[in-house]
Amino acid sequence: MKKKRVSIKDVAREAGVSIATISYVLNNKKGESISDETINRVREAIKKLNYVPNLSARSLVSKRSNLIGVVIPQAEAGKEFMFYNPFYGEFLSSVEYEARKKGFHLLISGTEADQKYIQVAQNRGLDGIIIVGIYPDSFFQELKQCQIPIVLVDSYCSDHYFHSIGINDRHGGYLATKHLIEKGHRKIAFISGMVKENGVNSNRLLGYKDALEEYGIDFDEKLLYLGDTNFEYGIKAGARLANSKNGETAAFATADILAVGVIKGLKENGLRVPEDISVVGFDDVYLARITDPSLTTVRQNIAEKGRQAAEIIIQTIENEIKEKRDIILPVDIVERDSVKDIN
Amino acid sequence: MKKKRVSIKDVAREAGVSIATISYVLNNKKGESISDETINRVREAIKKLNYVPNLSARSLVSKRSNLIGVVIPQAEAGKEFMFYNPFYGEFLSSVEYEARKKGFHLLISGTEADQKYIQVAQNRGLDGIIIVGIYPDSFFQELKQCQIPIVLVDSYCSDHYFHSIGINDRHGGYLATKHLIEKGHRKIAFISGMVKENGVNSNRLLGYKDALEEYGIDFDEKLLYLGDTNFEYGIKAGARLANSKNGETAAFATADILAVGVIKGLKENGLRVPEDISVVGFDDVYLARITDPSLTTVRQNIAEKGRQAAEIIIQTIENEIKEKRDIILPVDIVERDSVKDIN
Numbered sequence: 001m002k003k004k005r006v007s008i009k010d011v012a013r014e015a016g017v018s019i020a021t022i023s024y025v026l027n028n029k030k031g032e033s034i035s036d037e038t039i040n041r042v043r044e045a046i047k048k049l050n051y052v053p054n055l056s057a058r059s060l061v062s063k064r065s066n067l068i069g070v071v072i073p074q075a076e077a078g079k080e081f082m083f084y085n086p087f088y089g090e091f092l093s094s095v096e097y098e099a100r101k102k103g104f105h106l107l108i109s110g111t112e113a114d115q116k117y118i119q120v121a122q123n124r125g126l127d128g129i130i131i132v133g134i135y136p137d138s139f140f141q142e143l144k145q146c147q148i149p150i151v152l153v154d155s156y157c158s159d160h161y162f163h164s165i166g167i168n169d170r171h172g173g174y175l176a177t178k179h180l181i182e183k184g185h186r187k188i189a190f191i192s193g194m195v196k197e198n199g200v201n202s203n204r205l206l207g208y209k210d211a212l213e214e215y216g217i218d219f220d221e222k223l224l225y226l227g228d229t230n231f232e233y234g235i236k237a238g239a240r241l242a243n244s245k246n247g248e249t250a251a252f253a254t255a256d257i258l259a260v261g262v263i264k265g266l267k268e269n270g271l272r273v274p275e276d277i278s279v280v281g282f283d284d285v286y287l288a289r290i291t292d293p294s295l296t297t298v299r300q301n302i303a304e305k306g307r308q309a310a311e312i313i314i315q316t317i318e319n320e321i322k323e324k325r326d327i328i329l330p331v332d333i334v335e336r337d338s339v340k341d342i343n
Numbered sequence: 344m345k346k347k348r349v350s351i352k353d354v355a356r357e358a359g360v361s362i363a364t365i366s367y368v369l370n371n372k373k374g375e376s377i378s379d380e381t382i383n384r385v386r387e388a389i390k391k392l393n394y395v396p397n398l399s400a401r402s403l404v405s406k407r408s409n410l411i412g413v414v415i416p417q418a419e420a421g422k423e424f425m426f427y428n429p430f431y432g433e434f435l436s437s438v439e440y441e442a443r444k445k446g447f448h449l450l451i452s453g454t455e456a457d458q459k460y461i462q463v464a465q466n467r468g469l470d471g472i473i474i475v476g477i478y479p480d481s482f483f484q485e486l487k488q489c490q491i492p493i494v495l496v497d498s499y500c501s502d503h504y505f506h507s508i509g510i511n512d513r514h515g516g517y518l519a520t521k522h523l524i525e526k527g528h529r530k531i532a533f534i535s536g537m538v539k540e541n542g543v544n545s546n547r548l549l550g551y552k553d554a555l556e557e558y559g560i561d562f563d564e565k566l567l568y569l570g571d572t573n574f575e576y577g578i579k580a581g582a583r584l585a586n587s588k589n590g591e592t593a594a595f596a597t598a599d600i601l602a603v604g605v606i607k608g609l610k611e612n613g614l615r616v617p618e619d620i621s622v623v624g625f626d627d628v629y630l631a632r633i634t635d636p637s638l639t640t641v642r643q644n645i646a647e648k649g650r651q652a653a654e655i656i657i658q659t660i661e662n663e664i665k666e667k668r669d670i671i672l673p674v675d676i677v678e679r680d681s682v683k684d685i686n
Contacts (some may be wrong), residue, residue: 069469096452286574
C-alpha cells in the first residue's frame with residue numbers, strides 16, 4: 001500500500017539535470033547561472049512527479065522528528081484569532097504540557113483543509129497529528145495516504161479509520177435541556193454556531209430534541225438561533241432573544257463563549273439573567289466562572305481531552321498501542337447562578 | 344565567532360566506535376547487540392564533546408527549516424495552562440496568522456529557561472525565535488551563542504543585543520492611574536502579579552508612582568496587592584480590598600484577567616463596581632468587553648504586537664533587515680463602565 005516517495009533523484013532524471021541544479025531551483029538561489037529554460041524544465045518535472053521536498057529531512061541519527069502537528073480550525077467569523085474561544089487555549093495547553101513531558105514538541109497550524117496540510121505534514125516529517133473539529137471528507141481520505149498516526153478530536157468522522165477522542169455531545173445537549181425543563185422552562189432557545197453534519201453542534205441539537213421529546217414538548221424551529229461560535233454572535237442572539245415574540249424563558253447555548261455573549265446581549269436589552277431569562281452553556285471553560293452571573297453549564301474535562309489526545313498519539317508513535325482507540329469522555333452539569341427555577 | 348558544530352563523526356572518533364553504533368545508542372534501538380560498556384563510552388563521549396544530535400537535519404535542498412519557535416512563559420501559579428491569560432492566545436493567534444501567510448510554521452513551547460530551550464532550538468534547526476516575557480540574564484547570554492534571529496517581546500532586557508518589541512508600560516501605568524485620579528480617586532490600590540526587575544509590572548508600577556507624584560499624592564506601600572497574574576489571585580485581592588482598612592476607592596489591576604478577578608472578589612464581598620470601588624485594567628483583551636461591568640482599561644494592540652514580532656523575525660531570516668529593531672507600540676485608555684467619577 002505504501003507508495004514509494006518521489007526523490008530529488010527522480011526529478012533530476014526526469015528533467016535531465018543534476019541534483020545540484022534541482023536544489024538551486026528549489027532554493028531560488030541567486031547568482032547561480034541557470035537558464036530560464038532549465039528552471040522551467042525542473043519545475044515541470046517537479047509538477048509532473050508531484051515531488052514534495054523533504055524540508056525537515058530527518059537526520060542520520062533518528063527517523064523521528066518528535067514533532068506533533070496540531071490542527072485547530074479557524075474561528076468561523078474571523079480568520080486571525082483561532083484562540084478567541086478559550087476552549088482551544090485550554091486544550092492546547094494541556095496537549096503541550098503532556099507532549100513536552102515526553103520529549104515532543106508541537107507544530108501549531110490554524111489551517112484550512114484546502115491548504116494542503118498533508119504536504120506540510122510530510123515536509124515536516126510529523127510523527128503524528130492531532131486534528132480538532134470537522135473537515136470535508138476528502139481531507140480525511142487524503143490523510144489516510146499519509147501513514148502518519150492521527151487522532152481526531154471532536155469529530156464524528158464516519159469511517160472510523162483514525163483514533164478518536166471526544167465527548168458524548170448528544171448526552172450533553174440532553175443534560176442541558178433537561179436541566180432547564182426540570183426548572184420549569186418549556187420554551188427554550190437553542191443558540192449555536194453552524195450545525196454541520198457530524199459536528200458537535202448537530203449532536204448537541206439531537207440531545208436538545210431528545211430532552212424535549214422525553215418531556216412531551218414540541219420542537220419549534222423558531223427557537224433555533226444559529227450563527228457562529230463566538231462572543232459577537234452571542235451578543236446578537238441575546239439581543240434577538242430579548243426582542244423575541246416566541247416567549248422563551250431560557251436558552252441553551254452550545255458553548256460558554258456564546259453563552260456569555262448571550263448574557264451580554266440580554267442585559268444590553270434590559271433583561272436580567274436569570275430573573276428574566278435563564279441561560280445554560282457548554283464546555284465549562286474558565287469564562288463560566290468569570291461571567292456575572294456565573295454560568296450553569298455542561299462540563300467537559302478539556303484538560304483530560306488534551307492529555308489523552310497527546311498520550312494516544314505518542315503511544316502510537318512509540319508502537320505501544322497498535323489497535324485503534326475511540327475514547328468518549330464523560331460530561332455532567334455544573335449548577336451555578338444563571339438558571340432560575342420557575343416552577 | 345561561530346564555533347564549529349560537533350558532529351556525529353567527532354563523537355565516533357572520541358568513543359572509538361562506528362557512526363552506526365552512535366546512532367544505535369542515540370536511538371535506544373533494541374535488539375542491537377551493543378554492550379553496556381560501549382553504551383557508556385558513547386554516552387561519555389557525547390557528554391564530553393557536548394554533542395547535540397541534529398534531529399531536524401535540514402535537508403539537502405534547503406538550509407531553512409521555516410520553523411519559528413515561540414516561547415511563552417508558564418503561568419506563574421500553575422504549570423499546565425499557559426493560555427489561561429487570553430493575552431497569550433491573542434498574541435499567538437496573530438503570530439501564527441502572519442507566519443502562515445509567509446510560509447512559516449510555529450513551534451510552541453511552554454518552556455522554562457532551565458529546560459535547555461537552546462538545545463531544542465538547535466535540534467530543531469529553528470530559523471528564528473520569538474520570546475515573550477522575562478527570563479534570567481544567563482538565559483539571554485546563552486541565547487546569544489545560538490546565532491539564531493531572536494525577537495524579545497515585553498522584555499526589558501538590559502543589554503540590547505536582540506530585536507525587541509513592546510509597549511510603553513510605564514506610560515500605560517501612568518495613564519491608568521491618572522485616569523482614576525482625574526475621576527476624584529486618591530486612594531488607589533495597585534494590584535499586580537510579581538513585580539520582577541525589568542518586567543512589565545515593575546514598569547507599570549513606576550507609571551503608577553509617576554501619576555501619584557504628579558498630583559501630589561503620597562505613595563503608600565499598604566496599597567500594593569502583589570500576587571500572581573491570574574483570575575484566582577484577582578478574586579483574592581478583590582476580597583482583601585473589600586475588607587481593607589486603607590480607604591481605597593479604586594484599583595488599578597495590571598492585567599485584565601486580574602481585573603475581572605478583582606471585580607468578582609469585590610462582588611462576592613458585597614461591594615459594587617463602580618459604585619463602591621472603581622477598577623481599571625490593562626491589555627484590553629476581549630474579556631474587558633465580556634465582564635460586567637465592562638472594563639475601563641489600558642489598551643495595547645496585541646494583534647499588532649504579534650504581527651510585527653513575526654514580521655521582524657521573518658525579515659531578519661530573509662536578510663531583508665540587518666540592523667537591530669526596537670519597537671514600542673502605543674497605548675491608550677479605553678473608557679467603559681468600571682470607573683465612577685467621585686468628584
